[in-house]
Amino acid sequence: MMVDTLMWDATMRFILFLLFFGGVAFGTALSQDERAYLVKRAPIALCVDPDWEPFEMLDKSGVYTGIGADLIALVQKRLGIKLHIVPTRTWEESIAFSKQGKCDVLSFLNQTSEREAWLSFTKPLFSDPNVLIGRIEQGYIDDISKISASVALIKETSIYEWFSSSFPNLTVVPVASEAEAFRLIEERKADLTLRSMIVAAHTIKKQGLFNLKIVGQPKGFENHLRMGVRKDEPILRAILDKAIATITQEERQAIVNRHVQIIVERVTYLSAGIWVVLGLLVVTFFVFLWNWLLQKKINKAVAKNLAQQELLFQKNRQAELVDVVANISHQWRDSLSHISSLNLLLKTKLMLDKEIKSEELVLHVQAMENSVDFMADTMRNFLDFYKNTKEIVMFDAKDSIEATLAIIDTRLKEAKAVVVLTQESPVVLEGVRNDWMHVWLNCITNSLCAGAKRDIQSPTLEIHIAPEGVSIRDNCGGFDALVLAQIADQTQEGLGLKMSGRLVEKYGWKMRLSNENWGALVVFSRL
Amino acid sequence: MQQLIEILRNLTVLYAEDDDAIRANTTKTLQMLFGRVLVAKDGMEALAYYVEEKIHIALLDYVMPCVDGYEVAREIRAHDHHVPIIICSGYTDQEKLLGAIRLGVIEYIEKPMAYEALIGALTGAVQKLRNQQLLHVKFDSHLAYDVANQCVLGGANKIDLTCQEAQVLGVLVRHQNHLITKEQLQEALHDSNLSDNALRNIVYRLRKKLKTECIVTVKDMGYFMASKRERHGY
Numbered sequence: 002m003m004v005d006t007l008m009w010d011a012t013m014r015f016i017l018f019l020l021f022f023g024g025v026a027f028g029t030a031l032s033q034d035e036r037a038y039l040v041k042r043a044p045i046a047l048c049v050d051p052d053w054e055p056f057e058m059l060d061k062s063g064v065y066t067g068i069g070a071d072l073i074a075l076v077q078k079r080l081g082i083k084l085h086i087v088p089t090r091t092w093e094e095s096i097a098f099s100k101q102g103k104c105d106v107l108s109f110l111n112q113t114s115e116r117e118a119w120l121s122f123t124k125p126l127f128s129d130p131n132v133l134i135g136r137i138e139q140g141y142i143d144d145i146s147k148i149s150a151s152v153a154l155i156k157e158t159s160i161y162e163w164f165s166s167s168f169p170n171l172t173v174v175p176v177a178s179e180a181e182a183f184r185l186i187e188e189r190k191a192d193l194t195l196r197s198m199i200v201a202a203h204t205i206k207k208q209g210l211f212n213l214k215i216v217g218q219p220k221g222f223e224n225h226l227r228m229g230v231r232k233d234e235p236i237l238r239a240i241l242d243k244a245i246a247t248i249t250q251e252e253r254q255a256i257v258n259r260h261v262q263i264i265v266e267r268v269t270y271l272s273a274g275i276w277v278v279l280g281l282l283v284v285t286f287f288v289f290l291w292n293w294l295l296q297k298k299i300n301k302a303v304a305k306n307l308a309q310q311e312l313l314f315q316k317n318r319q320a321e322l323v324d325v326v327a328n329i330s331h332q333w334r335d336s337l338s339h340i341s342s343l344n345l346l347l348k349t350k351l352m353l354d355k356e357i358k359s360e361e362l363v364l365h366v367q368a369m370e371n372s373v374d375f376m377a378d379t380m381r382n383f384l385d386f387y388k389n390t391k392e393i394v395m396f397d398a399k400d401s402i403e404a405t406l407a408i409i410d411t412r413l414k415e416a417k418a419v420v421v422l423t424q425e426s427p428v429v430l431e432g433v434r435n436d437w438m439h440v441w442l443n444c445i446t447n448s449l450c451a452g453a454k455r456d457i458q459s460p461t462l463e464i465h466i467a468p469e470g471v472s473i474r475d476n477c478g479g480f481d482a483l484v485l486a487q488i489a490d491q492t493q494e495g496l497g498l499k500m501s502g503r504l505v506e507k508y509g510w511k512m513r514l515s516n517e518n519w520g521a522l523v524v525f526s527r528l
Numbered sequence: 529m530q531q532l533i534e535i536l537r538n539l540t541v542l543y544a545e546d547d548d549a550i551r552a553n554t555t556k557t558l559q560m561l562f563g564r565v566l567v568a569k570d571g572m573e574a575l576a577y578y579v580e581e582k583i584h585i586a587l588l589d590y591v592m593p594c595v596d597g598y599e600v601a602r603e604i605r606a607h608d609h610h611v612p613i614i615i616c617s618g619y620t621d622q623e624k625l626l627g628a629i630r631l632g633v634i635e636y637i638e639k640p641m642a643y644e645a646l647i648g649a650l651t652g653a654v655q656k657l658r659n660q661q662l663l664h665v666k667f668d669s670h671l672a673y674d675v676a677n678q679c680v681l682g683g684a685n686k687i688d689l690t691c692q693e694a695q696v697l698g699v700l701v702r703h704q705n706h707l708i709t710k711e712q713l714q715e716a717l718h719d720s721n722l723s724d725n726a727l728r729n730i731v732y733r734l735r736k737k738l739k740t741e742c743i744v745t746v747k748d749m750g751y752f753m754a755s756k757r758e759r760h761g762y
Binding site: 337340350352368 | 547550553554561643
């Protein structure tokens with residue numbers, strides 16, 4: 002019924018055009034020149050994407066079908082022409098043909114600056130949003146520019162071009178097809194892909210990839226699908242634009258309904274009316290489902306972006322670990338060098354038949370023992386730090402600070418840093434011990450970094466433990482005013498401080514940052 | 529090995545290392561091997577020694593504050609293409625030095641330094657000195673002491689020395705312009721009972737053989753080799 006009405010409407014419009022522009026033979030108001038051009042220029046060659054369901058495809062017998070096909074059929078009807086389809090096997094081949102001038106028009110594509118080199122674009126035939134697809138366990142992605150992930154994208158597409166150039170934080174994995182992109186995500190070889198909502202729905206449903214879901218809808222990533230016309234034929238683009246302008250939203254909706262419906266149910270004996278209703282229902286259902294999922298995820302994200310932040314904290318920890326491992330290996334190498342220099346001395350004496358006095362030997366053995374102890378200490382403290390425990394324990398604050406200092410001993414020495422650790426009376430902390438060690442490490446390395454940046458000759462850290470809390474003072478110039486302001490309104494970018502703040506909060510403490518005299522003052526006190 | 533030790537005993541090594549404990553131990557080791565050990569605790573000191581003194585071999589730690597071992601090596605190379613330079617560094621630094629190692633600019637030993645590695649590197653360094661005729665220490669306008677063969681070269685002539693003469697000349701040549709006491713000479717000759725007379729006799733024969741005024745007697749104190757300081761005058 003609806004289709005009939007539309008047809009009627011179109012026919013009416015056609016007649017109206019005839020009336021208004023007496024002598025106009027087509028459904029669209031073309032000028033004399035334009036009509037002459039179409040006659041002279043026929044047949045106009047069209048290249049399509051042979052495998053982009055449900056937008057467009059060439060079936061086994063070479064018939065062009067899909068949403069794009071139907072829209073282009075409308076365009077042809079409005080112009081009273083028939084485009085000649087040049088069959089290709091892949092989209093890349095279509096692009097190549099277009100570049101080589103083997104086809105005059107590309108059917109259905111996004112406008113990009115690279116493509117503008119040889120194509121001029123019509124007004125959009127069709128628009129739909131792009132969504133990020135990931136595995137079911139992937140958290141909601143708020144800002145694609147702030148995550149590190151691999152994204153599988155079909156090469157030679159506008160999205161591929163866009164992502165490669167705009168997001169250095171992402172690893173773009175080129176794939177040949179939609180199906181390959183989804184497969185890579187399923188196999189964990191890639192984290193995400195970005196696809197048109199309609200295509201994604203189609204593929205996920207068709208291939209039963211129910212472990213994939215929509216994990217984000219980045220802004221500014223709508224597909225505006227247009228026809229691409231070879232640049233040296235501006236008149237052709239103008240003609241196509243005129244025809245596209247006559248396509249109504251209702252017509253577009255009807256076409257989408259027809260195709261999305263097919264995706265969902267391949268029931269062929271239902272009548273056209275039920276098809277449409279069913280299609281609408283399914284689309285509505287999907288839209289609601291997605292909205293619901295999005296809403297759920299957004300709520301989660303709004304609730305302090307917890308999951309995402311946890312992930313970032315995890316990454317930050319890993320980065321810290323890498324640092325600590327570097328420290329450890331350094332400390333070990335130094336100890337080994339000490340031991341081996343003693344060994345070298347003794348061995349040279351033996352080889353040269355020199356006398357080794359027993360007092361001398363005792364000294365050497367003692368020195369070696371000290372080095373070995375230091376290595377063992379370093380290793381034990383590192384293992385404590387590394388242990389992925391979640392066990393909440395009571396422990397002595399001073400102890401945990403000393404353990405932290407031990408794993409960066411060499412670094413402190415190299416920075417010529419002086420650490421003064423004083424204690425009025427023991428303070429017992431409660432929590433995961435290495436969480437607190439991370440906090441101490443973060444504060445100390447922040448001071449060392451500030452000292453190095455500002456070229457402080459002897460950085461001094463005063464760590465004071467008192468019943469009311471722990472304070473860390475340095476002489477390294479303090480926090481930048483900007484950083485302090487950002488911390489005040491919780492917009493700071495550095496993860497270390499943010500993470501430390503969260504961690505101590507979790508255990509009922511608060512961390513206060515300020516500047517004092519020559520440096521920074523960090524005070525930890527109970528909430 | 530014995531020959532290597534004999535040669536090293538006549539040579540001066542410049543050793544730079546910033547870690548106190550390692551430096552102390554390695555210095556003692558080097559003192560057993562070399563005639564003279566110049567010890568620097570950083571790259572700046574090492575360069576200062578290089579400018580002041582004659583050195584035969586440089587043994588440098590790679591990681592040092594301010595001026596690292598490689599920079600010292602580059603500075604030395606800018607003035608001297610021949611002095612063997614050995615850089616010791618941790619495994620992870622080897623990559624940074626690969627270019628210099630391949631070009632033969634430096635020798636490399638991995639830290640922690642093992643006895644065999646050190647002896648190996650020193651053997652290589654001595655071989656290099658020998659190949660380039662750098663084991664000749666000039667001490668008078670026309671005379672040079674051949675450290676490897678323990679003889680004196682005067683122009684085209686070769687003047688053979690007895691073992692004792694060579695030992696005494698070696699010490700004097702090594703410490704040119706430094707007073708060498710009778711005790712030091714006794715130690716060098718491994719003979720603590722050597723009489724004053726016997727010592728005087730050795731010096732007398734040396735002066736006669738070499739026809740030189742370079743060996744100066746300081747009454748009741750000892751001897752020294754008086755020579756004009758020429759920085760690169762081997």
